[in-house]
Amino acid sequence: MLESSMDEDDNGEIQIGSTRHYGGFEPVTLQEIDNEGDAEENGEMEIGSTREYGGCEPLTLQENDDEGQTMRDSEIVKRQETWTPLVEVKPYVGQLFGSFEEAFGFYKEYARKSGFETRKATTEVSRNGSGYSRRYIVCNKEGENKKKKGYDSLKDKSRQQRNRPSQRVKCKASIRLKVSNLGGWEVTHFEEKHTHDFVKPEDAHFLKSNRRLTYQQKQLLHDVSGINMGPVRAFKLMKQNHGGYENVGASEVECKNFKRDLTSIIGEGDVDLVIEKMSKKREYLHDYSFDFFEDADGVLSGLFWADEESKRNYMAFGDVVGFDATYRTNKYMMVFVPFTGIDNHNKCVTFAAGLICSESKESYKWLLTCFKNTYGKEPTILMTDQDPSIKEVIPEVFSDSVRHRYCMWHISQKFTKKLGTNLSKTGVLDRLHDLIWDERLTPNKFEIGWQNIMDEFGLHTIDWFTDMYEARESWIPAYFKDYHFSGLMRTTSRSECENKFFGSLTNTDMHLIEFVSNFETAMESQRHVQRKNDHLSRYTVPENKSKLLMEEDALKVFTRAVFFEIQTEIQASIESCYAFKMEVFGGMTKFSIKDTDKDMKRAGDYEVEFVKSATTTKCSCTTFETTGKLCRHCLYVLRMSGVKHFPAHYVPKRWTKDVLPRTRYGYNELGRAKGGDDIETIVRDLHASVEHCVDRLSSNLEKLRLYRDTQESLMKQVDEDTIGEEPMSNKEFIETVIGVGKRNEIQVRVPEGVRNKGSKKRLIGEKEKAIINAKKGSRRCGGCGECI
Numbered sequence: 001m002l003e004s005s006m007d008e009d010d011n012g013e014i015q016i017g018s019t020r021h022y023g024g025f026e027p028v029t030l031q032e033i034d035n036e037g038d039a040e041e042n043g044e045m046e047i048g049s050t051r052e053y054g055g056c057e058p059l060t061l062q063e064n065d066d067e068g069q070t071m072r073d074s075e076i077v078k079r080q081e082t083w084t085p086l087v088e089v090k091p092y093v094g095q096l097f098g099s100f101e102e103a104f105g106f107y108k109e110y111a112r113k114s115g116f117e118t119r120k121a122t123t124e125v126s127r128n129g130s131g132y133s134r135r136y137i138v139c140n141k142e143g144e145n146k147k148k149k150g151y152d153s154l155k156d157k158s159r160q161q162r163n164r165p166s167q168r169v170k171c172k173a174s175i176r177l178k179v180s181n182l183g184g185w186e187v188t189h190f191e192e193k194h195t196h197d198f199v200k201p202e203d204a205h206f207l208k209s210n211r212r213l214t215y216q217q218k219q220l221l222h223d224v225s226g227i228n229m230g231p232v233r234a235f236k237l238m239k240q241n242h243g244g245y246e247n248v249g250a251s252e253v254e255c256k257n258f259k260r261d262l263t264s265i266i267g268e269g270d271v272d273l274v275i276e277k278m279s280k281k282r283e284y285l286h287d288y289s290f291d292f293f294e295d296a297d298g299v300l301s302g303l304f305w306a307d308e309e310s311k312r313n314y315m316a317f318g319d320v321v322g323f324d325a326t327y328r329t330n331k332y333m334m335v336f337v338p339f340t341g342i343d344n345h346n347k348c349v350t351f352a353a354g355l356i357c358s359e360s361k362e363s364y365k366w367l368l369t370c371f372k373n374t375y376g377k378e379p380t381i382l383m384t385d386q387d388p389s390i391k392e393v394i395p396e397v398f399s400d401s402v403r404h405r406y407c408m409w410h411i412s413q414k415f416t417k418k419l420g421t422n423l424s425k426t427g428v429l430d431r432l433h434d435l436i437w438d439e440r441l442t443p444n445k446f447e448i449g450w451q452n453i454m455d456e457f458g459l460h461t462i463d464w465f466t467d468m469y470e471a472r473e474s475w476i477p478a479y480f481k482d483y484h485f486s487g488l489m490r491t492t493s494r495s496e497c498e499n500k501f502f503g504s505l506t507n508t509d510m511h512l513i514e515f516v517s518n519f520e521t522a523m524e525s526q527r528h529v530q531r532k533n534d535h536l537s538r539y540t541v542p543e544n545k546s547k548l549l550m551e552e553d554a555l556k557v558f559t560r561a562v563f564f565e566i567q568t569e570i571q572a573s574i575e576s577c578y579a580f581k582m583e584v585f586g587g588m589t590k591f592s593i594k595d596t597d598k599d600m601k602r603a604g605d606y607e608v609e610f611v612k613s614a615t616t617t618k619c620s621c622t623t624f625e626t627t628g629k630l631c632r633h634c635l636y637v638l639r640m641s642g643v644k645h646f647p648a649h650y651v652p653k654r655w656t657k658d659v660l661p662r663t664r665y666g667y668n669e670l671g672r673a674k675g676g677d678d679i680e681t682i683v684r685d686l687h688a689s690v691e692h693c694v695d696r697l698s699s700n701l702e703k704l705r706l707y708r709d710t711q712e713s714l715m716k717q718v719d720e721d722t723i724g725e726e727p728m729s730n731k732e733f734i735e736t737v738i739g740v741g742k743r744n745e746i747q748v749r750v751p752e753g754v755r756n757k758g759s760k761k762r763l764i765g766e767k768e769k770a771i772i773n774a775k776k777g778s779r780r781c782g783g784c785g786e787c788i
Helices: 100-114 201-206 215-225 231-242 252-284 308-317 361-375 388-397 408-412 415-424 428-436 443-457 463-470 493-503 512-539 549-557 560-575 623-627 632-640 679-697 701-721 730-738 766-776
Strands: 118-125 132-139 174-179 185-191 289-294 300-306 320-323 335-342 348-356 381-384 403-406 577-585 588-595 604-611 616-619
Touching: 100 118, 100 132, 100 174, 100 185, 215 231, 215 252, 215 512, 215 679, 215 730, 231 252, 252 289, 252 300, 252 512, 252 730, 289 361, 300 361, 308 335, 308 348, 308 361, 335 493, 348 361, 348 493, 348 512, 361 388, 381 388, 388 403, 403 408, 408 428, 415 428, 428 443, 443 463, 493 512, 512 560, 549 560, 549 632, 560 577, 560 632, 577 632, 588 632, 604 632, 616 632, 679 701, 679 730
Parallel strands: 320 381, 381 403
Antiparallel strands: 118 132, 132 174, 174 185, 289 300, 300 348, 320 335, 335 348, 577 588, 588 604, 604 616
């Protein structure tokens, strides 16, 4: 509601209710306008108001002199309206505040409820130099805009002047405060009348004072950034959640400013923030490891970290480890190197992660040394690409028992380029692929087959094929048959799959502290899937298709994913295998098995040695030795030899349901380690309790209304108890959620000018270009529709 008033002129103002003649129009009686600014029903006008009459030009009402002549502009008496907020709580002279910020917060809240905005204005400094003695808080429409020096836009096209409307209309509403003798600040003057209308309630959300991100909205912005969602998309998500833009309480600008404040807090202290955060994790979390090294100039050169859950996974599944560098995951172009393995569900699992500035021998040596020192236990096989730096470092860091294996896929992808277009069409590609991917071949058969292809197609003259043959022990499956679980990983596709997963949650604009936070989000997602698979394996029972006790035993011990593979082999042993020859040599029996599978890669003759006294088998396909899973040929021999139950010594622990302990937590458990009494945990608990209550009461409308009313009364009480108190700022919130504060002194500087092979735009080969063009399709004529 608004109150109206009229200023009087010294020379005799027009009185309310008096009649005057205006121009050639009928006499008009001046009456007071109501609160909405509408005239009385008889159509009176106020002095200075403008109306339109018929098709005439708009008419401004002015007072006539006694002779009926129009008065000069300088003598026109206009009516001056003022607007007064009608709110319950307002400032008053003599009111005391503990601090100026408390007073400003109180007046700011008063302005927000009234429909106008405020700003800090004139200050007076005490004579003794002890600080401010008097300060003013005014309406933001106080004063007038200063005219800016103009320029000729036609001559100076490089400058563009923003067309911004004026907000200031010489409003006098304000409060004046002075330092009180009793301490704090005292209101000495309060002008509550404004010379302008207030913002309507339906437009109040456009006021700057009403545009503020709540704690939960800031938390949402931080959380969705962990899945690589920007502030604009997050704001649209808020709009959907709140039921409209007017209910959000903020705009895209506030969301973008939150990101800006985060960048400002991080600044040049990015590396120090990461080190401080990981140091806290090492202090509070059990068995958390991290290390870093810097160059002579104090610039970060490498970072390595692993937590307790990663170490548990490595001890259970660390027989084969692959790592493949990925690029463009952070703003400094540091190379991201995750160490990847395969868990008991045949899914990727991350053992550790590292960031290095260069792919030099020194950097990889430091990284692999950190990995070895963290775990102590060496892997059986280390899968990488053909990077020459890694090839030199692995023998220096690890013992001779660790086999370094090249990625077969990377090598096979180079066949086309090395052969050329003409040779690639002769069928040599199919011959080469059939040879290198055949796991049944022995080293001798592979060498014979390779030489036959080289002779037939004249490939001895191509040096690259000669080099690959000399390095055959590092990538051909035939040379890894004696290494347990060597068949689990023949390419770095597992690592590349993980790199793509991490890449979907990162971008080239990320600071290191943001990258580490997003990495933790990715790890939580990976571990959620792992725990879900554990749950399905423990609490669901697949069908026993063969009705054999052997399959029933396998069902109880193996995880679901592995059991389905064993089940397939049991079924194949019944349907596709038979023995065509059997020889006895002392206590050992040799079976010659014919596999009639439709898949030609599996079909063929195999030999299985069986010792009944020890219930042991050994097949020429070496499936159990390379994967830890019994093949169909061994299962056929066991079944035909009267073995009813699945032999326990053919159940590797890495494939069982209970290889890992059941009590495990997520990746980011710093709050839990500190006792769960931090702000973030408390806020999440509060939201969980409200969500629970709403869920329980959603079917009872009457109880839901009562709960809403109770919450609203509690909210009012909180507002009364926190008058003048500012909520948590962006800076305070950011320091809370990232767990560290802004650094005043820089200890370790961020890397600059990092140039790695992945930091530039990737070069696309002719084969890949052809594939891309084929997907695009041919251009067609718009008239006839034929291909151009």
